[in-house]
Every structure is written in C-alpha cells, then in structure tokens.
Amino acid sequence: MPADVFTAPLKRPEHVGDDWLEPQQTHYTSEDDAIWNDLFARQMDVLPGRAASAFMAGLEKLDLGKGGVPDFKQMSEELGKLTGWSVVPVPMLIPDHVFFWHLANRRFPAGNFIRTRETFDYIQEPDVFHDVFGHVPMLSDPTFADYMQEYGKAGWKAMRYNRLKALGSLYWYTVEFGLIEEGPDDIRAYGAGILSGPTEAVFAVEAESPNRIMLNVDRVMRTDYVISDLQPTYFVIESFEDLYRQTVERDFDRLYRNLPPAFTYANSAIIDVDNVVHRGTQEYLLRGGRGSGAAPV
Numbered sequence: 001m002p003a004d005v006f007t008a009p010l011k012r013p014e015h016v017g018d019d020w021l022e023p024q025q026t027h028y029t030s031e032d033d034a035i036w037n038d039l040f041a042r043q044m045d046v047l048p049g050r051a052a053s054a055f056m057a058g059l060e061k062l063d064l065g066k067g068g069v070p071d072f073k074q075m076s077e078e079l080g081k082l083t084g085w086s087v088v089p090v091p092m093l094i095p096d097h098v099f100f101w102h103l104a105n106r107r108f109p110a111g112n113f114i115r116t117r118e119t120f121d122y123i124q125e126p127d128v129f130h131d132v133f134g135h136v137p138m139l140s141d142p143t144f145a146d147y148m149q150e151y152g153k154a155g156w157k158a159m160r161y162n163r164l165k166a167l168g169s170l171y172w173y174t175v176e177f178g179l180i181e182e183g184p185d186d187i188r189a190y191g192a193g194i195l196s197g198p199t200e201a202v203f204a205v206e207a208e209s210p211n212r213i214m215l216n217v218d219r220v221m222r223t224d225y226v227i228s229d230l231q232p233t234y235f236v237i238e239s240f241e242d243l244y245r246q247t248v249e250r251d252f253d254r255l256y257r258n259l260p261p262a263f264t265y266a267n268s269a270i271i272d273v274d275n276v277v278h279r280g281t282q283e284y285l286l287r288g289g290r291g292s293g294a295a296p297v
C-alpha cells in the first residue's frame, strides 16, 4: 500500500495476519444453525418473484438451503468451479484497502458471527447470514462475478483520489441495493442488503414510497445514501452485462478529477436527466422512517 493512501485506523487483532483472514471459520452451535435455518425460511417466503433469477439460481447451485450455516471451504469449492471465486472468513470489519485487495483477487471476505434471536430482525454490522446468503449467490453469476472483481480493482484508485465515498455509493446502489429489470413490469432485486431482509425485499420491489431510476454510473456516484433505514431511491440495471460495461468503460480517473468531495444529490432526489421507472411518493420517509412507526408502503 503506497504511503500516501489514507486507510481507516482499524486495529488489527493479533491472531490475524496482513490479509486479515481468520485462521478458520467459527464453529457454530446448533442454535446458530437453527437461526440460519429460520432466517433462510423467512427469506424464502418473500423472495420468489422478487429476487433476481440469477440470485435464485445461485442459491440452488450452491445448495445454501441444505441446513445450517454453510461451510466456507465446501462452498468455495463449488463457487470456484463456477466462477473462480472463494469465500474467506474475516473479523467483523476489515480496512478498505484489504477488502479491495481480496475482491480484486476473487475472494469474498465474509463475517464469521451470526446474529442472535434478540437481533434477529435488525443488525447494524453484517453477519454471516447477510454476507453469505445475501452476497454469495450472485458471485455464481459469471458477469456479476467479473463486476465484483473490477470493483475491487477500482478501490485503490478511488483511495488515491480520495473519492472513496463516491465509489462506496456505487457499491451501495448496486451490490447492496441494486434492482434489475428482467422484463416489462418485472423488476427484481439482486442487492444483498435487500435480499437478506424481509421488509426491504418487498419495499424495494413493490412499495409506492421509493424512487426507482435506471442506473447511470456518474449519477449514482454523486448520490448520498441512507445507512440504517430503507432506501428512498433504488437504481435499476438493464442487465449485468450493462452494469459491467458501464463500469469498465467509464474513465474513473477523469470522473474522480471532476467529482466534488461531497455528494451532489440527496438520496430522495430525482433530477432532469433521470430515466425514471417509478416516481416515489416518499410517504415512508415523510412520515419519519424507521422508529416512527411508519408503514413501509
């Protein structure tokens, strides 16, 4: 890592090396496995018809519903045969530059711990259910798998330009909260943040409140986002090929030089150039959002 690149001052636990990898995956209790199974079942009640076909196919190909927290080694072997990716266990948070380095080498760092019954509905930090159930199925899609690698490669460049916030927005609105248009009037979710929770899986795809706008990489990288509530806006891609193309063909050096350090657009904004699929009422947001008792309509 060049000395002029800023990295977050996270303290590295003594038992992990420079790669921040845990020596092995946590040993899960039967209660942990039961929590995984219950979370899995809850998602399967809402995802068919709402999750992208590529995601549902990935769940199947990797057999993630066979019961209990999946074994990373076994899962990586299967995933490796499909797209050359593997899943590696890390402590809760790892520094950005290490995260990008793993992605650039087709390794997906996944959290080890699983939430408890007390935090079943909402957790701040991503756990193994979010990371594996939410993210890993999409890594079995060859084009999306390439996109994730490109994203990792783009990371260090963004750090050198001090534009990590902008690149982070792209991750947020694609990898975490992305929607895809699978046919006329058929919008599905492929983002892990949507797919690993029951409320947002319905809200993102069907609710009247949020905007749904066709994705434009430049526009997204100038847009703020919400971390701890449902999104006021989702961006929709035509296909994973289109997402990949928009990203690799864009001259990020030039983009970073022209991007201001702060976001230009509010997370609920619709601007002139937007190709709007659905203009949201923002009712949920206007009624106060999370904690206000507002229904996610």
Ligand SMILES: [Fe+2]
Pocket (backbone or CB within 6 Å): 126, 130, 131, 134, 135, 176, 192, 193
């Ligand atoms: Fe995530």
